[in-house]
Amino acid sequence: xxxxxxxxxxxxxxxxxxxxxxxxxxxxxxxxxxxxxxxxxxxxxxxxxxxxxxxxxxxxxxxxxxxxxxxxxxxxxxxxxxxxxxxxxxxxxxxxxxxxxxxxxxxxxxxxxxxxxxxxxxxxxxxxxxxxxxxxxxxxxxxxxxxxxxxxxxxxxxxxxxxxxxxxxxxxxxxxxxxxxxxxxxxxxxxxxxxxxxxxxxxxxxxxxxxxxxxxxxxxxxxxxxxxxxxxxxxxxxxxxxxxxxxxxxxxxxxxxxxxxxxxxxxxxxxxxxxxxxxxxxxxxxxxxxxxxxxxxxxxxxxxxxxxxxxxxxxxxxxxxxxxxxxxxxxxxxxxxxxxxxxxxxxxxxxxxxxxx
Amino acid sequence: xxxxxxxxxxxxxxxxxxxxxxxxxxxxxxxxxxxxxxxxxxxxxxxxxxxxxxxxxxxxxxxxxxxxxxxxxxxxxxxxxxxxxxxxxxxxxxxxxxxxxxxxxxxxxxxxxxxxxxxxxxxxxxxxxxxxxxxxxxxxxxxxxxxxxxxxxxxxxxxx
Numbered sequence: 001x002x003x004x005x006x007x008x009x010x011x012x013x014x015x016x017x018x019x020x021x022x023x024x025x026x027x028x029x030x031x032x033x034x035x036x037x038x039x040x041x042x043x044x045x046x047x048x049x050x051x052x053x054x055x056x057x058x059x060x061x062x063x064x065x066x067x068x069x070x071x072x073x074x075x076x077x078x079x080x081x082x083x084x085x086x087x088x089x090x091x092x093x094x095x096x097x098x099x100x101x102x103x104x105x106x107x108x109x110x111x112x113x114x115x116x117x118x119x120x121x122x123x124x125x126x127x128x129x130x131x132x133x134x135x136x137x138x139x140x141x142x143x144x145x146x147x148x149x150x151x152x153x154x155x156x157x158x159x160x161x162x163x164x165x166x167x168x169x170x171x172x173x174x175x176x177x178x179x180x181x182x183x184x185x186x187x188x189x190x191x192x193x194x195x196x197x198x199x200x201x202x203x204x205x206x207x208x209x210x211x212x213x214x215x216x217x218x219x220x221x222x223x224x225x226x227x228x229x230x231x232x233x234x235x236x237x238x239x240x241x242x243x244x245x246x247x248x249x250x251x252x253x254x255x256x257x258x259x260x261x262x263x264x265x266x267x268x269x270x271x272x273x274x275x276x277x278x279x280x281x282x283x284x285x286x287x288x289x290x291x292x293x294x295x296x297x298x299x300x301x302x303x304x305x306x307x308x309x310x311x312x313x314x315x316x317x318x319x320x321x322x323x324x325x326x327x328x329x330x331x332x333x334x335x336x337x338x339x340x341x342x343x344x345x346x347x348x349x350x351x352x353x354x355x356x357x
Numbered sequence: 358x359x360x361x362x363x364x365x366x367x368x369x370x371x372x373x374x375x376x377x378x379x380x381x382x383x384x385x386x387x388x389x390x391x392x393x394x395x396x397x398x399x400x401x402x403x404x405x406x407x408x409x410x411x412x413x414x415x416x417x418x419x420x421x422x423x424x425x426x427x428x429x430x431x432x433x434x435x436x437x438x439x440x441x442x443x444x445x446x447x448x449x450x451x452x453x454x455x456x457x458x459x460x461x462x463x464x465x466x467x468x469x470x471x472x473x474x475x476x477x478x479x480x481x482x483x484x485x486x487x488x489x490x491x492x493x494x495x496x497x498x499x500x501x502x503x504x505x506x507x508x509x510x511x512x513x514x515x516x517x
Contacts, residue, residue, distance in 0.1 A: 034441065037425045041439035117437070139467070146469050152441045155481045157455075158464030160444055162437045164451060165458060169466035199460065226461020228510070 017128050018306040020296040021244050023176040023216065026087075026125040027138040027233075030118040030161045030170035034150040038162040039100075039115040047099030047115050054114045057148035058103050061141075067110075072100040081318030087125065087176075089113055110141060117162050118170075120145065127309070129175060129240065131233050139229075158225060168225030173236050176205075177243060180215040180293045181250030184262075188212075191243060199223045200239055205285075214285030214312060219243070251293070259356055266294045266351065273345040276338040284315045284337060291345075299351040307344060314340065360385035422446045463507045482511055 032038055036050050055069050072080065072093065080094035089102055093116045100115040113121040122145070124138040152160040158168035166172070182188045192202045199222045204212045221236045254262055269290035272279075288308045295305040313319060320333050320340070328336065360367045360383060367383035420429040423446075427439035432447060444451070455462050463485065485508045492501040 032441070037440040038438065040435075040437055041425045041427060142467075143470070151469050153469050154444065154464070155468075156463060157444060158466055160441050162439075164436075164438065164455060167455070168459065168464045171466070223459045225455060225459035225464060226507075228465045229467060231465075 018302075018309050019128050020305075021178055021247055022129040022240070023178055023309060023312075024087075024125055024127050025130045025134050026123060026174050026176075027131070027134045028172040028174075029120075029122040029138055029142050029159075030166045030172075031120040031122065031142070031145070031159055032152040032161060033119050034152045036119065039117065039119060040162055042099075042115075044098060050119050051099050051101050051114050053149060054112075054120060054145075055101060055103065057145050058112065061144055066106040068104045068106070070102045070104070072096055072102065073098055078318055078321060082322055085313055085316040085318050088123075090116060090121075092116055110137065112141075112145075118166070129237075131173065131237050135173075135229065135233055165222070166224050169227075169229050169232065171224055171229050171232055172220050173233050174218050174220030175236075175240050177217050177219055177240070177247075178215060178289065178292055179217055179243070179247050180289050181247045181254060182243075183212070183215040184254055185250045187246070187250055188217075191246065195219070195239055195243070198235070198239060200236060213282050214289040216285075216289070216312070251296070255297070255356065263299075263351070263353065263356060266290045266299065270294070270345065270348050270351070273341045274348060276341060278331075278334040279338045279341065280334055281315050281317060281337065284341060285312065288312055288315070291348075294351060297356070299353065299356070300348065304348070311341070311344060359383070360388050362388040420446055420450070461503070461507060463511070465507070465510050482508065485511065 033050055033053065036042060036046055039047060039050070042050065051071070058067065058069070061067070075083075080089070083089040083102070084091050084094050086108075088104065088108065088111045090113065093100060093102070093113050096115070100113070102114070103112040104110070109124060109126055111123050111125075113123070122138055122142055124134045124141070126134050154160055159170040161167050161170055179188065179191075182191055195202060201220055201222050203218045203220075205214065205216045205218065219236075219240060221232050223232070227235075269287040273284075273287050273291065288311050291300065292305055292308040294300045295302065295308070314323075315337050317330075317333060320337050321328050323340070324336055359365070363385060365385035365387070368386050369384045369389035421427070422439060422443045424442035425439035427443050429447065429450065432438060432443075432450075438444065438447065452462065463481070485504055489501055489504040489508060492498075492504055
């Protein structure tokens with residue numbers, strides 16, 4: 001059943017809006033049920049009880065349109081890895097043993113994790129910078145679940161969470177940002193320091209502790225208590241728009257100061273993607289990042305932006321293995337990854353260098 | 358102004374209220390970073406707690422949540438609480454942490470639709486008003502301004 005679901009995902013290459021700089025927007029709400037210890041302290045029986053209560057609360061819910069419920073137990077290592085690579089579940093959830101689950105909407109924009117660090121982690125994501133829509137859907141889903149279960153809530157401290165850093169709104173709003181201009185001009189450290197002062201955190205592609213391969217960063221609010229959801233989202237949104245401006249400025253400057261070097265870099269990236277035979281995921285990420293940048297400069301047609309966004313995920317180890325349909329050695333993975341990239345980028349047109357000095 | 362740890366120029370000024378007392382510390386950029394002050398995500402709860410210098414530790418050392426068995430030591434080590442009741446048990450050590458961690462200490466977000474919490478919500482408005490009066494009487498204007506802002510925000514929400 002899980003594989004059908006993944007195949008369905010793969011084939012639904014529907015045109016999602018892909019824009020420069022912001023890859024996607026996400027909102028996560030942390031919630032716990034009253035009268036049960038948090039997952040970290042719960043016994044097996046209690047975890048199972050929470051799992052079935054939460055699963056029941058979400059069946060037949062319009063907001064989740066034909067959702068799929070899965071128990072993490074039933075998933076293979078590879079299945080879990082694929083969900084992590086698609087950013088649908090956290091690396092933490094993929095590690096747990098028993099009594100955890102996932103409820104996924106058919107459009108895969110909503111994914112609720114059950115018994116991760118908290119009983120419920122309600123997540124909604126969407127391509128582009130779309131906080132308003134994403135918050136609306138998360139809020140709606142949260143209210144519907146709340147009509148079926150009792151949340152642990154305190155009028156002073158808000159929604160109670162296992163970690164006090166999530167207390168209050170339980171809200172983590174984040175955007176996945178593609179910032180090659182700031183990275184190449186060596187301004188990223190400055191940006192990270194500046195936004196940290198505003199209570200905003202910057203992490204790598206796969207969250208805490210991951211590196212920023214492909215110049216992709218996850219930027220999110222740190223503070224969850226003492227402000228309303230609207231205020232938190234507005235502040236983050238304002239900061240993100242500012243980062244977009246800084247990124248565009250850095251790109252213009254790179255082009256002005258040493259455009260030839262940048263064009264050379266991009267051309268070489270396309271060259272390697274067209275003709276590689278063995279390639280690791282980290283190198284692929286950096287090359288794809290340059291192709292996305294070229295699209296933003298109008299050097300390549302728009303469709304290359306959504307193609308790179310899809311490739312950012314499909315070149316990850318789990319996805320490469322899944323497409324092969326059998327277990328593959330790491331070295332063989334590099335061959336298969338190169339094959340995929342040659343196929344997708346083989347017909348890349350010449351860069352359009354009009355307007356480039 | 359010199360850094361608390363080394364002789365460099367201090368650029369980060371940390372103010373924390375612990376047990377009702379104000380503690381100030383001036384740090385240079387690198388010492389602040391080394392202590393995780395500039396990155397709230399890496400700011401270890403344990404290290405912050407250690408800076409409470411024994412006075413709470415003496416009483417906090419024996420704290421145990423009877424409901425789930427989480428000890429103060431567990432919380433210090435892992436930074437996680439075990440259940441709803443932990444929030445009552447560990448409240449004395451939690452409050453100063455929350456002040457450093459978040460924008461405020463009063464929840465101003467979504468309220469579950471259950472009527473019980475609505476009543477609690479109104480109760481919290483009353484409580485805030487009382488605290489505000491006390492703060493004014495004690496001439497703690499910083500605290501009063503903070504409470505006034507919280508109250509304004511709360512009252513604004515009720516009108517929505």
